[in-house]
Amino acid sequence: MTRISSYGSYINTIRTLTGGQSAIDDLSTQLNTGKKSQDVAFFGTQSQRLLDLKSELVRRQAYSQTIDQTMTRVKSYDTLMDRMADMASELSSTTRLPQGPGATRISSVTNQSAGAMKVSVDDINSKFKAEATYTISAVPSQTGPKGSFDITVTDGLGGRAVNTVNMKQVPPQVDADRFIISGGPGDGAVIKLNIESLEGSGISSFDVSWPDMASTREVIRGMTVELESLLNERVGDRYLFSGSRYNTKPVDDIVAAKQITRTTLVGERGDAGETYEMILNGKRFTYVTTGNEKSLDEVFSNDTGTGLVDQIRQFSDPPFNVTLSVSNGIVTATANDVKEKFTLTSHVYDNGTHQNVVLTAPDAIDASQAPYTVQEASETQRQIDNVKFHGTEADVGDVFNISIGSRTIVQNENAPPQVIIAGPTKYSYAISPTDTDILRGNAPLPTDAPGQVPSYTAPTSMSNWVAQRMAVQINADPATSVVASIDPADDTKLIFTAKDVNSQFQTTADINNSGNQTRMITNDLPPLAEQDTFEGIVNPPGLPFYDTDFAKSRQVSAAYDIAKLQVDDGLSVNYGVSSNDPAIQKLVSGLRRLTAAINRPGDYGKLMEEGRNLLTDAQNQLRGVHSRVVNAAATMDNTQTRHQEAIAKAQGELATIEGIDQNDVAVRLQSAMSTQQASYTIAGRMQSLSLINFLA
DSSP states (O other), rough: HHHHHHHHHHHHHHHHHHHHHHHHHHHHHHHHSSSSSSOOOGGGGGGGHHHHHHHHHHHHHHHHHHHHHHHHHHHHHHHHHHHHHHHHHHTTTTTTTSSOOOOEEEEEEETTTTEEEEEEEEEOOOOOOSSSSEEEEEOOSSSSSSSOOOEEEOOSSHHHHHHHHOOSSSSOOOSEEEEBBBTTTTTTOOOEEEEEEEEOOEEEEEEEOOTTHHHHHHHHHHHHHHHHHHHOOTTTTTTTSTOOOOOSSSBTTOOOOOOEEEEEEEEEOTTTTTEEEEEETEEEEEEOSSOOOOGGGGTTTOOOOOOOHHHHHOOOOOOSSSEEEETTTEEEEEEETTTTOOEEEEEEEOOOOOEEEEEOTTTSSSSTTBEEEEEEOOOOOOOEEEEEESSSSOTTTTTTEEEEEEEEEOOOOOSOEEEEEEEEEEEEEEEHHHHHHHHHSSSSSOOOOOTOOSSSOSSHHHHHHHHHHHHHHHHHHOOOOOOEEEEEEEEEEEEEEEESSSSSEEEEEEEEEEOOEEEEEEOOOOOTOOOOOOOOOOOTOOTTTBHHHHHHHHBGGGOOOEEEEETTTEEEEOOOOOOOHHHHHHHHHHHHHHHHHHHGGGGGHHHHHHHHHHHEEEEEEEHHHHHHHHHHHHHHHHHHHHHHHHHHHHHHHHHHBBBOHHHHHHHHHHHHHHHHHHHHHHHHHTTSOOOHHHHH
16 A cells, blocks of 8 residues: 555656646746737637737737838928929029020131131121021122122021122122021021121131020039939839839930931032032931032932932931931931930031142243233333133132233323323132033023123133133223233133233232132031920820830820828828929929020020929929928828827737736746756656665
8 A cells, every 4th residue: 555655646746747847838938928828818808808909009010110111202202392392493593593694705707718708707786696606608609790709607507698798899788798697596696797808719617605604504404414313213112203103214304305416518519529428327428529510409409319318318228217308508307206316427528629820921021020021011012911820620719810000101292201000900700600510511601792802612621711701801891901812822821912002011910729618517406496385284194205105105194193101091191293293394394495595595585584484383383292292291290100109008908918027927937946846856766766666
């Protein structure tokens, strides 16, 4: 009986050890978690309340976390919209941007052929409208009176003016030196030239700028770049202003316009074999003159379809992204789309100029004093001079000059000899394209005037033709003291014979080899320099031109989606802003007008006023959009506060139900561990008893 009782005691000890360890585990868990139990059933009648509190806590914490994550974007909207409104305010202020473009600066004129043409600009009576390099070219007129030149002024941007000028006309021409530019951003500009000399073809140039606009230009361009940066702001994994197209960059160049490049022909048609070149997007096109062109414009387009523009239009491998038009010697290349860019360059490879000269007559009596006199005047013979044009060719624009001055001695029987001095009289002939046509047989000879000497004959060379024209001109002068003729043995030599014996004259001759200085001037127009009609406000789902999806689609609803957040049950706020918001569209539109103003100084005041009016409206609307963002932020802040308060309350009630007294639990845990240790000691002693000892 004693042995059975001892065995039962052993079994009870084992049970005590197991139960004690379970109690220790429970108390340790409570101490580590701070909760009485992880089993809801443990709390009995408070179980449902516990579940409700935990559900409320999860819901509130989810809203709170979402608000925290979103507030970064909302604060960014707040900052960005405030800056945009400030930009509109600054740009609409006359303090920041002056009302006028300031004073015009006109550089000194560079006269490349000062011996033929020398001009300057009358600053006071000129009025410019565009910053440009102005080119002045003079060529012999084909339609004006003898000795006239057609002077063309171009600005390289599509503007052009042509006047026929004759410096010898009496009375002088009225306003022939006043040029009114037609076409391009400089349309309407008035250029008053001081023509100091005009004796042959020539090229001159000068620059026009508005230095005072430098700071204005810097402000406008700087804010353009800044606005593009603001609208393309990215927070985390999404663009702020792209609507629901989170990974789509919202805007491109906000002042973009179709690229416009212009090529202007300067000069006159001339020799055969000259090469004109245009390179479009790396593809080279050339035109070689035949000498039969009716006008220089045929270099661009002609009936045979071989002009430069004709060739470019025919090219289709691949087709170019530009549209070409030709008018008045100017090619306008326009990109087919705002986002498409192209490169266009041009060049002229001419034949150079023929350097004609007038040499001393080989049989001159006194080469140093009278280089052309081959027979002196006396009481029995007439003076004879020979002038030979060396070189059979000449260029359009070359000017041949001969001056003749006379000294006649009249013998009187009862009085001293009388000396009559006249001159010198200058005779000039400038080669025009009509002369090249006559030389090639493409134009008829001029009709002889009554009593004309000599009669015109088909020219054998340009020098022969000039000799004929000069002889006719000299002989037509009733005051001349000589008779001009062509040497039968050399049709490029002029023979001047005094009309009277004992009549002396002095001949001088020279050639101005100014030549035909043909050019092609190619320039890109500044952005919006010709923009007269600006885009209006686009309504959803339409896209404004600056949206990155504009090239693919004109309507995208997602571009207008505004970021929205549910901050509580039954409460949502709209906090986002689209780059296509009407307020931003107005800001962009106003900025575009300011850009046009700095690129078109002639219309600066008008464009600035339009831009400021739009920017004032934009500022008011941007403040309204900003207020909406601020209100959304305030709603989110208030809701976040309520969530935090509800979370704190729920956590407090949960702590009351689930919480423990850590000191009490710690004491109980220590007691349980001591008891368990004692139980292990007893169990250890019992384990040392063998079965034989136990049965004994």
